[in-house]
Each structure stands twice: as structure tokens, then as C-alpha cells.
Amino acid sequence: MFKILSNEKIAPAVFRMDLEAALVAKKAAGGQFVMIRIDEKGERIPLTIADINGKNITIVYQVVGVTTHKLTEKKAGSALEDVVGPLGHATDARKFGTVCCIGGGVGIAELYPVVRAYKNAGNKVIVIIGARNKELVIFKDKLSKVCDEIFVTTDDGSDGEKGFVSNVLKRLMDSGANIDLVYAVGPAVMMKVVADMTRPAGIKTLASLNTVLVDGTGMCGSCRIEVAGETRFACVDGPEFDAHEVNFEEMMARQSLFKDKEAHACKIRGILQ
Amino acid sequence: MKKQSPKDRVKNFNEVALGMSEEEAVKEATRCLFCKEPKCSANCPVEIDIPRFIEAIKNKKFDEAIKIVKEKNNLPGVCGRVCPQEDQCEAACVLNAKGKPINIGVLERFAADWELNNITHYTLHITQKRDSKIAVIGSGPAGLTCAGDLARLGYQVIVFEALHTAGGVLVYGIPEFRLPKEIVKKEIEYLKSLGVEVRTNFIVGINTTLKELFAEGYKVVFVGTGAGLPSFMKIPGENLDRVYSSNELLTRANLMKAYLFPEYDTPINIGKKVAVIGGGNTAMDSARVSLRLGAEKVFIIYRRSEKEMPARQEEIENAKEEGIELHMLTLPKKIIGDDKGFVKAMECVKMELGEPDSSGRRRPITIKGSEFVMDVDTVVVAIGQSPNPVFLKATPELKLGKWDKIEVDPNTQATNVRGVYAGGDATLGDDTVIAAMGAGKRAARAIHNSLT
Numbered sequence: 001m002f003k004i005l006s007n008e009k010i011a012p013a014v015f016r017m018d019l020e021a022a023l024v025a026k027k028a029a030g031g032q033f034v035m036i037r038i039d040e041k042g043e044r045i046p047l048t049i050a051d052i053n054g055k056n057i058t059i060v061y062q063v064v065g066v067t068t069h070k071l072t073e074k075k076a077g078s079a080l081e082d083v084v085g086p087l088g089h090a091t092d093a094r095k096f097g098t099v100c101c102i103g104g105g106v107g108i109a110e111l112y113p114v115v116r117a118y119k120n121a122g123n124k125v126i127v128i129i130g131a132r133n134k135e136l137v138i139f140k141d142k143l144s145k146v147c148d149e150i151f152v153t154t155d156d157g158s159d160g161e162k163g164f165v166s167n168v169l170k171r172l173m174d175s176g177a178n179i180d181l182v183y184a185v186g187p188a189v190m191m192k193v194v195a196d197m198t199r200p201a202g203i204k205t206l207a208s209l210n211t212v213l214v215d216g217t218g219m220c221g222s223c224r225i226e227v228a229g230e231t232r233f234a235c236v237d238g239p240e241f242d243a244h245e246v247n248f249e250e251m252m253a254r255q256s257l258f259k260d261k262e263a264h265a266c267k268i269r270g271i272l273q
Numbered sequence: 274m275k276k277q278s279p280k281d282r283v284k285n286f287n288e289v290a291l292g293m294s295e296e297e298a299v300k301e302a303t304r305c306l307f308c309k310e311p312k313c314s315a316n317c318p319v320e321i322d323i324p325r326f327i328e329a330i331k332n333k334k335f336d337e338a339i340k341i342v343k344e345k346n347n348l349p350g351v352c353g354r355v356c357p358q359e360d361q362c363e364a365a366c367v368l369n370a371k372g373k374p375i376n377i378g379v380l381e382r383f384a385a386d387w388e389l390n391n392i393t394h395y396t397l398h399i400t401q402k403r404d405s406k407i408a409v410i411g412s413g414p415a416g417l418t419c420a421g422d423l424a425r426l427g428y429q430v431i432v433f434e435a436l437h438t439a440g441g442v443l444v445y446g447i448p449e450f451r452l453p454k455e456i457v458k459k460e461i462e463y464l465k466s467l468g469v470e471v472r473t474n475f476i477v478g479i480n481t482t483l484k485e486l487f488a489e490g491y492k493v494v495f496v497g498t499g500a501g502l503p504s505f506m507k508i509p510g511e512n513l514d515r516v517y518s519s520n521e522l523l524t525r526a527n528l529m530k531a532y533l534f535p536e537y538d539t540p541i542n543i544g545k546k547v548a549v550i551g552g553g554n555t556a557m558d559s560a561r562v563s564l565r566l567g568a569e570k571v572f573i574i575y576r577r578s579e580k581e582m583p584a585r586q587e588e589i590e591n592a593k594e595e596g597i598e599l600h601m602l603t604l605p606k607k608i609i610g611d612d613k614g615f616v617k618a619m620e621c622v623k624m625e626l627g628e629p630d631s632s633g634r635r636r637p638i639t640i641k642g643s644e645f646v647m648d649v650d651t652v653v654v655a656i657g658q659s660p661n662p663v664f665l666k667a668t669p670e671l672k673l674g675k676w677d678k679i680e681v682d683p684n685t686q687a688t689n690v691r692g693v694y695a696g697g698d699a700t701l702g703d704d705t706v707i708a709a710m711g712a713g714k715r716a717a718r719a720i721h722n723s724l725t
Contacts, residue, residue: 023474023475023480024480026480027479027480037437041530041536041537041538042537042538043529043537043538043539043540044437044529044539066535066538067538070538081437082437082473082474083474084435084436084437084474084475084476085479086479087479214521214524214525214529214539215435215436215445215501215524217435217436217476217501217661217663218501218502218661218662218663219445219501219502219503219520219524219661220503220518220520220521220524220525221503221505221517221518221520221521222517222518222521224505224512225512226512231505231507231511231512236662236663250512250614253513253514253613253614254512254514254614256514256613256614257514257515257542258540258542260542261534261535261540261541261542262540264535265534265535265538265540268535269535
């Protein structure tokens with residue numbers, strides 16, 4: 001069992017949970033994830049590690065289905081049945097020069113250890129985060145402390161500038177900011193737009209993919225995705241890949257496989273209606 | 274042995290084979306000739322004293338029978354169900370000459386079930402405790418067998434399991450209707466009663482490394498990490514929605530109990546017409562699981578003929594009885610999707626058999642111009658697995674052979690690294706549960722010899 005230290009709502013339908021998971025924390029680094037299972041009847045879901053402190057890890061989740069809804073009901077002091085990780089490759093945080101880290105929606109939370117690692121490696125780090133509205137902009141202060149510059153965008157203009165993260169990226173590129181590496185994590189469509197923008201400019205771009213997983217250790221192939229014409233497993237080969245080579249259309253299609261089942265499970269439980 | 278009727282069983286995940294009653298078991302045991310030099314035992318990978326346990330059943334000493342089985346086999350309820358006895362002990366039975374061999378597998382199962390139903394705590398007293406600590410990586414049949422044998426010798430054994438439940442392929446791969454998970458759980462509890470410690474959610478290669486295990490004081494490491502990496506065909510359309518690896522389908526259904534969705538949270542999305550590609554036991558399991566998950570039609574697609582199928586005959590018969598159609602000499606060429614990215618059809622080509630290949634089986638050759646389209650909405654790829662790379666990548670010092678399988682000495686299961694042994698599907702040459710168990714047993718013996 002893995003003790004829950006806190007479970008707080010930090011934005012509408014977005015929660016931050018601190019967990020005691022010494023084995024995970026011992027080896028975890030930015031860019032990696034854990035698989036969790038709430039209880040005996042629970043499913044295994046992947047969650048990116050948003051922070052590591054001693055024996056504890058932080059995960060941030062958005063309520064999208066049965067499991068994430070059940071997670072919101074867990075109180076501090078209770079426990080999760082299973083937590084395993086750290087899974088996937090850690091971000092290769094070498095010195096590149098100027099790194100632009102882009103996060104969208106709940107993906108913003110996943111940026112924190114990555115930004116910190118790039119910064120610690122001696123890079124100039126520019127952060128761009130985007131959400132639908134002000135309330136959904138998370139981790140702004142936390143990220144500000146570990147980067148050189150931060151930009152915020154919201155769809156409705158209630159925080160930062162109105163528009164998308166890609167608008168800021170475009171402006172930075174046009175204004176001659178010498179970006180050596182772009183790192184993107186968030187909705188597939190956001191990562192696709194970013195990749196399409198940096199490809200012609202020849203800027204190396206990484207995308208951290210959030211595919212459907214079951215075991216998270218290379219066993220099931222549920223997370224497979226075409227990258228550079230070959231099928232790769234996001235869990236063990238990723239989760240970061242060269243964004244210019246990822247087949248994002250395929251990724252988006254694969255994310256819809258269980259939508260109807262999930263909707264059904266939510267409906268009969270009377271949640272998320 | 275009685276079975277659930279095909280009509281009923283396709284609607285549930287309960288066990289298909291129902292075992293024997295005491296009366297039936299005694300009657301079957303009475304047929305045994307109790308050979309002086311029993312060929313059955315010689316052909317048992319875990320060396321069970323078969324005539325002796327059958328004699329105990331004949332004399333209605335069922336507690337004695339299970340004790341005899343357990344002298345050698347820590348997982349009798351599992352073996353009695355999934356061993357291919359027809360190729361092993363039963364194949365060697367002298368009664369084959371006169372007709373039917375003794376149904377040894379079912380008698381083993383009978384003894385195991387009798388214990389589970391009649392004795393709450395059967396414990397074995399371990400006389401000698403030894404200080405050496407041994408790490409077993411993976412809690413599948415190879416690891417569990419090795420762990421059990423070493424624990425009985427008095428060693429401290431810790432089994433590391435990456436998943437949340439112990440059992441490996443016995444829990445994620447083999448379906449409930451062939452091997453109830455309750456049986457696996459009880460047999461693992463028995464191993465724990467012998468002193469085996471199981472740490473779940475622990476991935477060697479990530480949470481710790483081989484070097485760190487030795488540094489922590491483990492004297493020997495046994496690697497039983499299995500063959501968890503699914504192979505795909507590398508044909509167009511393989512990443513469409515409702516194309517599954519057999520591992521994904523079976524893991525969702527067995528380990529995660531997707532057949533009880535939404536009571537259990539893990540979903541599975543199966544269509545009405547399912548094509549399962551492959552000819553092994555995993556393909557049969559995938560087909561039969563698909564049927565029970567609500568598919569109306571299930572087809573097995575195999576590129577050779579039925580004779581070359583590697584699946585157990587009994588499993589092929591079970592599948593056929595349940596209405597699964599075999600499409601032999603057929604090779605998928607591409608999977609065709611609809612506008613939403615879901616499978617809507619599969620293009621195949623007909624094959625014929627040519628000269629035998631290196632495996633001794635006749636090589637399938639494409640018949641030009643025989644392409645045709647099958648109307649299916651779900652595809653399950655069950656063409657094999659290779660070793661899980663997580664541990665192997667973190668352990669480059671281990672020498673690998675063909676298909677990245679660990680090279681071992683077949684007599685001792687020793688690898689090229691001192692103090693490291695391996696067995697089961699992670700190594701070359703093993704494939705069935707019992708073969709993995711045999712390897713675990715050989716390794717335990719060699720480990721004991723190396724430490725004494």
C-alpha cells in the first residue's frame with residue numbers, strides 16, 4: 001500500500017496528490033511516469049511524476065473517467081493499492097543552449113521536473129504554458145522559479161495572452177530567439193501543432209506522449225505508436241520521441257478506443273455527467 | 274473427465290474442465306500397472322514419483338497422494354491443469370500399447386484440488402535454515418518453482434514481481450476458464466508458507482540492478498523474467514483501433530478482469546467478428562476469450578495447416594467445439610480501417626506448403642493472385658513474444674542468444690555471469706509452463722550445489 005499524504009484540487013477538475021513511494025522516488029527523474037491502481041477492482045493508469053521530494057512523489061491528474069474520479073475521493077492518510085515505477089526513459093537533460101519547454105493543460109504539471117533538469121544542466125529555459133482559462137493555469141509560480149522566462153496563454157485571454165502556446169512559440173522563432181530544443185507535453189493536437197511549426201525551421205523537438213497503457217513495462221503493446229515509420233512502445237521506448245517523426249493522427253485515433261466504454265462506466269456510476 | 278458443455282461455457286469464464294470425483298479418480302488409479310521402472314516419472318520435467326502418488330489415490334489416501342506430488346512439485350493445481358501431459362508422462366505410459374494411458378494429469382489435479390478443498394493449512398516443516406539470500410526475478414512458473422525448491426532447502430528467497438499480482442503468465446496470460454486465478458493464488462500462498470517472500474510492484478532493472486542486488490548481500494540471482502514483449506506482423510493497419518496483441522487482450526481479460534467490466538474498472542473493446550492470428554496456445558486462448566467477451570464469430574488465421582499448429586490438441590478441440598473457425602494456410606497482408614481508425618476488414622492471401630524448413634515443418638508459400646478480404650472488426654495478433662527488454666537492457670553483462678534470449682547451460686541453467694541463473698521463456702528452449710518449471714527446478718538444484 002502507498003500512503004496518500006495530500007490530495008488537493010488545484011484547478012477545476014485538476015488535482016495534485018502527494019504519495020509516499022520510496023522505491024519510485026529513489027530512482028525517479030523528470031519525464032518518467034508511474035502506473036497506479038487504486039484498489040483490487042481498479043485499472044492501471046499511467047501518471048507522470050510531477051515532483052520528487054525525498055521518499056515522496058507528486059502526481060497531478062485531471063478527472064476524465066472512472067479511475068481519476070475515484071482518485072478524487074481518496075483522502076490524505078488513506079492509501080493506493082499499487083504504485084510502480086519510475087517507468088519510461090528520463091528526460092535526457094544535457095546542455096543544448098536555449099530550451100523552450102511547452103506545456104498544455106494538465107501537461108503543465110509534468111513540465112516542472114523537466115524544466116528544472118534542463119536548467120540544472122546549464123540551459124537557458126523558456127517556458128510556455130497554455131490552458132483554456134485562468135483557473136486552469138497551474139504551476140505558474142512554481143515553474144517561474146526554475147526557468148529564465150515564462151509565457152502564459154489562455155484560450156479566452158483571462159490570463160497571459162489570448163491564444164495558444166503555438167502563437168508564442170511562433171513569435172519567439174520569428175523574433176530570432178535561438179531555440180536549440182523544443183520540449184512539448186500536453187494534448188496530442190497541441191504537440192502536433194508545435195511539431196509542424198518547428199519542423200520547417202529544423203529545431204529539434206521532443207514530445208512526451210500520453211498513450212493508453214496497461215502494464216507500462218513493454219508487455220501489452222497498447223501504447224504502440226508509429227514513429228519514423230516504425231512501431232514503437234511509448235512505455236519502454238519513450239515516452240519522449242522526436243516530435244517530427246510521431247504519427248499524431250494515429251495517436252489521436254488510438255486514444256479514442258475506450259471512450260465509449262469509459263462513458264458507459266461513468267454513466268452507470270452517475271459521475272461526470 | 275467432465276467438461277462444461279460448449280453451449281454453456283462460451284457464455285462464462287468458469288473453468289471448462291471439471292476434474293474427477295473421488296470415485297472416478299480411484300477407478301482411474303486402479304488401472305495403473307505400477308511399473309517397477311516407471312517411464313512416466315522419467316518423462317516428468319519436475320520428476321514427480323507418479324506411480325507412488327497414483328497408488329495412494331488407489332488406496333484412497335488422498336492426503337498421502339498430494340504429499341507425494343508436493344515432494345517435487347510446488348504447483349500441482351496449476352500443472353494438473355495446464356501441463357501437456359499427452360506429450361510427457363502420459364506419452365510414456367506403457368498402457369499406450371494396449372489403448373488408453375492413465376490420465377495422470379487429471380489425477381494430479383484431483384490430488385491438488387482435494388487438498389485445497391479438505392485441508393486448510395498443510396505446512397511443510399523446513400528442518401534446516403540457511404543464511405544465503407537468493408533473489409528470484411519474476412514470479413512466473415520458472416521463478417516460483419525455483420523459489421519454492423530453494424525455500425524448502427532452507428534458503429531465504431525473495432521474489433521480485435513487476436506487476437501488482439504474483440504469478441506471471443499464470444495470472445496475466447492463461448485464462449480463468451483454463452486456470453482459475455484462485456488456484457494460482459492458493460499455490461502461491463503455499464510457497465509463502467514455505468518462507469518465500471514476494472515483493473510486487475518491484476522492477477529489477479529499474480528499482481534496483483543486478484549489481485545492486487549482489488551489493489545488498491544476495492548470493493545468487495535467478496532470472497525468470499519471461500517473454501513479455503509481444504511481436505507484431507509489421508503489416509499495414511496494425512496500429513488501428515481494435516487491433517490487439519494477444520498479451521494486451523489476455524492481460525486486460527485475465528489480470529485486470531475486463532470480463533467483469535464495469536464492476537472492475539478495466540475495459541476491453543471487442544467487436545462482433547474477431548480474427549486471431551497465430552496457431553499456438555496463446556492464439557487458442559485469445560480466440561476463446563474473445564468469444565466469451567461477446568464476439569459473434571471468431572476465426573483463427575494460421576499460415577500453415579492444422580497439423581503444424583503448435584497448440585495443444587486438446588485446446589484446438591476445445592476451440593472447435595466452441596464454434597471457433599480455423600482458417601488455415603492463410604496469411605494476413607493488411608488490415609483495413611474505417612474513417613475513425615477502427616478495423617473494418619483484413620486482406621489475406623492463401624498459402625500452400627512447400628519443402629520442410631529448419632524447424633522440420635513444411636514452409637508455407639504464398640499462392641499468387643489468391644488475395645481476398647475478410648469481413649472482421651477486431652484483430653488479435655498472437656504470433657509470439659520475445660523476452661521483456663526492461664531487465665535485459667539494464668543488464669548488458671548477460672550474454673544473449675537468438676531472439677535476445679538469455680544463454681544458459683542446459684544442465685544447470687547457469688548464465689555467463691557468475692551467480693546468475695535463468696530459466697523459463699526468458700531463455701532459449703523453454704516454452705510451456707512445465708518446461709519453465711523444469712528449468713526452475715534444475716536451477717534450484719545447481720544453486721544449492723554451488724552454495725554447499
